[in-house]
Amino acid sequence: MAKPQGSVLEPLYSSAIILLVIVTACVELCDAVTVVDVYRLVQYDLAGVPFGSRLAALNHHAGSSLFSASATAGAAADLSRTVLILPVRELNLTFIKEYIGQTKPLGGLLLLLPPIFNPLNTDSRGESYSAKDNIKEVLTELDQLLIHANIPYPVYFGFEDDHVNTVLADVKKNDAAGQPATATTGGYKLVVVAREPKKIASPTISNIQGWLPGLKADGDSNQLPTIAVVASYDTFGAAPALSVGSDSSGSGVVALLEIARLFSILYSNPKTRGSYNLLFALTSGGPYNYNGTNKWLRSLDQRVRETIDYSICLNSIGSISNELWIHVSKPPDNVYIKQIFEGFSSVSEEMGIKVGLKHKKINISNPRVAWEHEQFSRQRVTAATLSELSVAPDFLESTGGLSDSRHFVNEASISRSVKLVAESLARHIYGQEGKSIDIFADDSSLSINPSYIRSWLQFLSATPRVAPFLSKNDPLITALKKVYVFFAIYARPLKT
Template identity: 65%
Template sequence: MSSAGEVVASVTSAIAVVLVLLACVELGDAAAAVGVYRLIQYDLAGAPLGSRAAALNHHAAAFPLPAGADLSRSALVAPLLDLPLSFLRAYLAEKNHLGGLLILLPTKLGSKDAAGDNDDKGKVNSMLAELEKLLVHEEVPYPVYFAFHDDHFDNLLEDIRKIATSGQPASATTGGYKLVVSSPEPRKVSSPTITNIQGWLPGLKGEGDTEQLPTIAIVANYDTFGAAPALSVGSDSNGSGVVALLEIARLFSRLYSNPKTRGKYNLLFGLTSGGPYNYNGTNKWLRSFDQRVRESIDYAICLNSIGSWSNDLWMHVSKPPENPYIKQIFEVY
């Protein structure tokens, strides 16, 4: 990638890993393994972002916490809607020590009946958006994992809270639960693979045309991004843009197959990767062009997140358009 963006990933950041719950109420009573998903870790323009640790081996704690609780050697387990964002912001801002964090997500996250009625579903979506924005734009010095909430975790939380009421922190001698993730240190991906796909429909020159035809570029990035890569869903970021581009290409390929319906513009289609990382794939794609092709681009449209619930279509330009026709479209719509 270019100097504008640098990616750091872990072998455990993009796949599910195993978290072991050790019930040590009687010094090793039982153990259970569950699948968890690690918070992303990456560097952007030299800034370390996301979770900077992977290994976890701490006793579990849960809300409500006693006053003045020391969580430096505890792994906090919290359902999504029970996790105060103010608590996380304070811990990050004040650089307080936390052994680890396990966030429990609704089991049917993203499905139509994910959280009951529309109000609950809206609350979950809003909370997820705020949480993701906070975690991926901050350096988080402790391991953060996600898991899906179920009856097993309900029982776990109930036990953790019962133990907490004793007034003694969980430990090897007092009992409790320990969360363990054995993971190697994250390793840097020095040369991430960037794969771009392009298509080209040449326009029809009229008699006497000697200059190269102008080009319209239609572009969409095809990858997605999320706090936990293995949980990322990109139906609108940017699956919707990809589907729109492919359909536009299909329609115009039929028109351009007949000289009578072929336009006097070349059409350039590009599906690019690296969108979430400062559009590195698009940057690489543009730099790969012959200078004449790059200079021939008269208009470019980037299709991104066009499948939203709203019926509005947003138009953005990098600078005031000079082409009078494009300028008219931008000012009117």
């Protein structure tokens, strides 16, 4: 099967949660075995060039340092038969960069993440804000280092806990004494029994769309203008099984679902149904050049696509920052862009937040798509991206990596973004631009629901969403489709 049009990333390799067996080999042969969960580094090809970890199986003794205590100070140890256990909070990124860049031999690498970055951990106590931010910066840089390297040995991620920390303390003690683990002296051996990774030949691209028809006097809603609200739901990061992307793209998905809920209430009553159709799209392939968005747009009936007045794409809107940006491809003086920006600016001023405008012209000769709205622009559809990011991220950057966890996303910020988008769209739909009205007022039937936002954010923050590992019948896909059904948002069939 051919790759989706515009693809820049070749199929990934299967990478599931694997069990790491730690074997304690005592001199008296009183072995003890412990099993812990670990997660493999991603493996993929880009334009035929291999990236990530190229091996999965592991069977070597544990070590704790890049350097040998028994050699001269600072001398590199022979680690070709050693699995290094390195806590991220103690990581020296400079040494790791040099070691990987020089392709030095290593039996394997186990990186221990603080518990706060475990998607199943909802308790952030025990870590100060500054400590969390510092570790997040390290993880962000580490994520980018690992996914852009070709590493010829197994690399795994695990989480700190009391037992693992006890094992690591023993390994450090032995290394410091110049007594590393061997088959004769004992120590700890790390074993992963894994089959050779297989390439995913034809990854699935599942786009999920819903349709709220507007009200027209003659009953033909197909002749009405359409506004599209779009968010990419999938992720990419160094460890696919940990790529939950709470902010990117979880916050955008949560905001879209709440906006859809609010307008489904308005449109359920003919007296308050607007004269615009509303199209809600959750797209796949966001990290991969927004391939899913491209496929979805090309699959839309041409008559529907031509009715789109404009599209708002939601990307990373969950930070605590009080500043958002509207990114566009058309010049700021374009009449449609001015209309969108002025509508958002009017609402944002009332809310006490700042919204800026960023213009980035599309280079047609460059296949790289930095923002989701650029796929719309290439189809000559007016679109903009709302994001907390002031500049476009690099390829595979800010796509839901190791550091993008629930504890760094602010629910109030998502609610604020929902209010901004929903109010701006409503004033445009009902011809109330420039008027200080509050359609989605607090304590009304149209108020934003913090519990709804919280529940979806928690669900997405515990759900890895790397597209090639999601089937069409994946529980996540099914859950998102059911939301549209529950709110009576119709699934508009795609043209085949």
